[in-house]
Amino acid sequence: MTAPINLNQARKARAKAQAKATAAENRVKFGRTKAEKSLADARRDKASRDLDASKRDED
Structure with a gap:
């Protein structure tokens, strides 16, 4: 039998990983030194x- 997992923690970890991936894409796309x-x-x-x-000066 496998150990039970906390679904709330798994959901938050997945969201955090997705946010990190999005941030990495934005750094590449928009980031300039x-x-x-x-x-x-x-x-x-x-x-x-x-x-x-x-430009020429025209009187």
Whole structure:
């Protein structure tokens, strides 16, 4: 005969494992390091400056 299991604990453990899996997927999907974010910001700022510098002044 097998040992009885607590269904409440099993349900909570399964939910916790699923939440961890979802969190791991979200880290891969949405997560960027601070360095990556700052590099993207710097590139966006430079592109904006370059675009503004190449505009012609029309009077």
